[in-house]
Amino acid sequence: MNYQKWVRHFENNGRHRPEPDWQAPLEVTGGTLEKLTRSIQQFQLGDGGGPAYLIAWNRERYLSDPAIKRVVDLWFKEEREHSRLLGDMLKRLGGEEIQEHWSFSLFCAVRKFLGVRFELQALLGTEIVSNVYYKMLRKHGEDAALRGMCDLIIRDETGHIAFHRARLAAEAAGARPYGLLWAGMFRLRALVAGTVLWVNHRGAVVGLGGTDAEFYRTIWRDAGTFIRQVRKETAWSRNIRRMRRRISARIGGLCG
Numbered sequence: 001m002n003y004q005k006w007v008r009h010f011e012n013n014g015r016h017r018p019e020p021d022w023q024a025p026l027e028v029t030g031g032t033l034e035k036l037t038r039s040i041q042q043f044q045l046g047d048g049g050g051p052a053y054l055i056a057w058n059r060e061r062y063l064s065d066p067a068i069k070r071v072v073d074l075w076f077k078e079e080r081e082h083s084r085l086l087g088d089m090l091k092r093l094g095g096e097e098i099q100e101h102w103s104f105s106l107f108c109a110v111r112k113f114l115g116v117r118f119e120l121q122a123l124l125g126t127e128i129v130s131n132v133y134y135k136m137l138r139k140h141g142e143d144a145a146l147r148g149m150c151d152l153i154i155r156d157e158t159g160h161i162a163f164h165r166a167r168l169a170a171e172a173a174g175a176r177p178y179g180l181l182w183a184g185m186f187r188l189r190a191l192v193a194g195t196v197l198w199v200n201h202r203g204a205v206v207g208l209g210g211t212d213a214e215f216y217r218t219i220w221r222d223a224g225t226f227i228r229q230v231r232k233e234t235a236w237s238r239n240i241r242r243m244r245r246r247i248s249a250r251i252g253g254l255c256g
Helices: 003-013 030-049 059-063 066-093 102-114 116-140 144-171 180-208 212-255
Strands: none
Touching (some): 003 144, 030 102, 059 066, 066 144, 102 116, 116 144, 116 180, 144 212, 180 212
């Protein structure tokens, strides 16, 4: 995997980030304001207010490669930036940061216990469904600062998802590593992760104008897009590796 490409991506993505207009008139009121505040509180905790790093018991094995560690450091640096943005949004809404929530505590416990491979898989599912959440806030929210915040986070999450695609393509093994069974399980995990998110955040999204059908339809569509793209990138990576082996063999033959 070309880790230097992803280091450049994250470094470049840190530039030219227009700050949301926190001083614009607040366009969220009443019950929706209260629900949105609770929702943002939980996301602020989860997106960087918590450990904001890999926490699996065996993470050091994965991070032993300096190139991988550098990319992971930059990835979670963006997550901490999301926490800052969400914290400023909380202030705008009149809310305060929270230090714990049952769903986040459970998620962290499972990540830590089941190991780094599971943790990476779980974080990928979370990135996909969180991206759907932010896209729906961006689409239905009338508040200028809320939209500006979502623009920045969606931009970052899109890059995180692309990084995971590249990681899976590079790790692919077997004749058909991402076949029908894998695709079915991937969609199922995305729907389960989405349902956990929806339990806690439905009120805020629906209050702004979103619907259950839209939420699940978008998860299904985005999961399908990910599956198609990771298969395409896997095939491309394999072709490149085959080409390199053939070139090496020919050079070896000539030298021999």
